[in-house]
Amino acid sequence: MIGVLGATGAVGRTAAERLAASGLGGLRLGGRDAARAADVARALPAPAEVMRVDLTDPDELARFCTGCTIVVNCAGPTYRVLDTVARAAFAAGADYVDIGGELAAKDALADAAVPGGRTAVFSAGVMPGLSGLLPRLLAKGRPPRRLDVYVGGAAVFTPLSAVDALLTRGPRFGVPMAAWREGAVTPLAPLHGVRLPGFPVPVHAWPYLTTEAQTLAAECGADEVRCYNVFVSDRIPQALSAAWADVPDVHAVPLETLQPHASEVVNASLLDNADFGAFYVMLFTARPHRGAPAGPARMLLTAADSYALSGVVMALAARAVLAGRVPAGAHLAAEALDPDETVTALRDDPLVTQLTLS
Ligand SMILES: NC(=O)c1ccc[n+]([C@@H]2O[C@H](COP(=O)([O-])OP(=O)(O)OC[C@H]3O[C@@H](n4cnc5c(N)ncnc54)[C@H](OP(=O)(O)O)[C@@H]3O)[C@@H](O)[C@H]2O)c1
Structure with missing residues (x-):
């Protein structure tokens, strides 16, 4: 199960669409407004379950993460959320991808808080990313x-x-x-x-x-x-x-x-x-x-x-983690993703109007 938190947002909607189309696994869509998440689920190319969750409520967050192999967090503000959702994902045995966070979140998490074999990728958007x-x-x-x-x-x-x-x-x-x-x-x-x-x-x-x-x-x-x-x-x-x-x-x-x-x-x-x-x-x-x-x-x-494009990058980062192409530990997307593979995938994405290397 892939948990997409913030799935109704400008970034999250596209992340959910791309993940649903990739066939990597079932989707769970989360946000505080379950009716809005249900609307997003209905528009996806594959069935997805919906769960109401406020990430500031530890019990709701734990319930959302339970059963997920990876949690893809598109909710913010990321510089206040920091490592909150990452820790909940790890507690549920899931890997983690975040739209932001940068060093502030990565450092807040600290290596000791990353359980053996688990992976977290922060700042998997356009900038940073x-x-x-x-x-x-x-x-x-x-x-x-x-x-x-x-x-x-x-x-x-x-x-x-x-x-x-x-x-x-x-x-x-x-x-x-x-x-x-x-x-x-x-x-x-x-x-x-x-x-x-x-x-x-x-x-x-x-x-x-x-x-x-x-x-x-x-x-x-x-x-x-x-x-x-x-x-x-x-x-x-x-x-x-x-x-x-x-x-x-x-x-x-x-x-x-x-x-x-x-x-x-x-x-x-x-x-x-x-x-x-x-x-x-x-x-x-x-x-x-x-x-x-x-x-x-x-x-x-x-x-x-740029928001939808960040959703594309989130889906690519989740795909890389699920495929085992990102080592265990906490990383920033700019340092952990493969630039060649990313460019190849972006060239195929209809949201990218031009991508040239000259
Ligand atoms: N790295 C980059 O390049 C990049 C690019 C764009 C955006 N971002 C960051 O990505 C984040 C999302 O941006 P956005 O433009 O997509 O925002 P948005 O359109 O407002 O979407 C936010 C999403 O998060 C959910 N959400 C908000 N607070 C929540 C909470 N307490 N618990 C659970 N879900 C919550 C919202 O649903 P509900 O309101 O129903 O809860 C919605 O689904 C922001 O922090 C933004 O700074 C980064």
């Missing part, structure tokens, strides 16, 4: 002089992901206005009104050196890594900055304090969407060292819906 996995293909066998990551576009934030965007503050997440250069964090300025390959309009690129990008730099042997969040206007960066000015320690306050600020972020994304429509672009570029062997220098992935 594909953003740290796909650039590895540009660095395979030839550590680049410089690797650039540009991810974003005009996507409407869901309220939950707006809360998570507000929570990506602090050393476990990244350093704003910074790049990685020769083993050190160095300042980097934003780019305003730039034309970037694959982006249909001029965009604003804000440097955010994620911990994922720092690991990427170390594991690829890149001298320099620049990682940008890309927006079509200044509305979302301004909404985020205003929130952080008002609530400097986002991790110390109750969710209710963040909710009005999350609404401002959602509103900013709705205005962007009204002006520019919906598009999502992942652009990775590598500058090789002189004399390096020939190889691809640019990867471009485009999609209309």
Whole structure:
């Protein structure tokens, strides 16, 4: 049994669809609104059971996980959920895949809490997730002089992901206005009104050196890594900055304090969407060292819906775990999934409008 928690959400619906179509096993769909989960179940290509579950209730969570071989958690906010669902999955003898969590969740879980033979994969979405996995293909066998990551576009934030965007503050997440250069964090300025390959309009690129990008730099042997969040206007960066000015320690306050600020972020994304429509672009570029062997220098992935695309990645991660292709222990998807297999699967997925390596 594959348990999909948050199966009615923007990410979870697609994860459930792809898992149902993969024939890997029966599905159990969970969320607080069982009627909504039943609607999702009816639309799937294979029968699925539905269970009401609030992940903040330990008994309900334990009941949801019981009988599952793997729990696929698409519910959030992930930076508050952290390792809660992973621990419940392990207690039920199941493996685990999570849409987010990053180092904060992986470290909260701690190796000692992973029972022998069990596997957990965190951050199995587009960013974090594909953003740290796909650039590895540009660095395979030839550590680049410089690797650039540009991810974003005009996507409407869901309220939950707006809360998570507000929570990506602090050393476990990244350093704003910074790049990685020769083993050190160095300042980097934003780019305003730039034309970037694959982006249909001029965009604003804000440097955010994620911990994922720092690991990427170390594991690829890149001298320099620049990682940008890309927006079509200044509305979302301004909404985020205003929130952080008002609530400097986002991790110390109750969710209710963040909710009005999350609404401002959602509103900013709705205005962007009204002006520019919906598009999502992942652009990775590598500058090789002189004399390096020939190889691809640019990867471009485009999609209309980054949430649904994250659901595709969740299903791919679950498939990899169930097939035994991810070793036991706790991992981040960018470090644990196979980039070649992922690209092959993404190329076949109708949600990906373009995926080129040149
Ligand atoms: N890594 C990435 O690239 C990436 C991309 C997109 C989103 N995300 C993250 O993924 C998470 C989901 O985002 P989304 O846009 O899909 O959100 P969403 O559309 O609001 O969906 C959330 C899902 O979780 C369920 N849920 C919420 N609270 C719950 C609780 N306490 N107990 C059980 N189920 C609960 C919801 O159902 P009910 O309301 O019925 O409970 C719904 O099914 C967010 O944390 C977001 O930040 C990550």
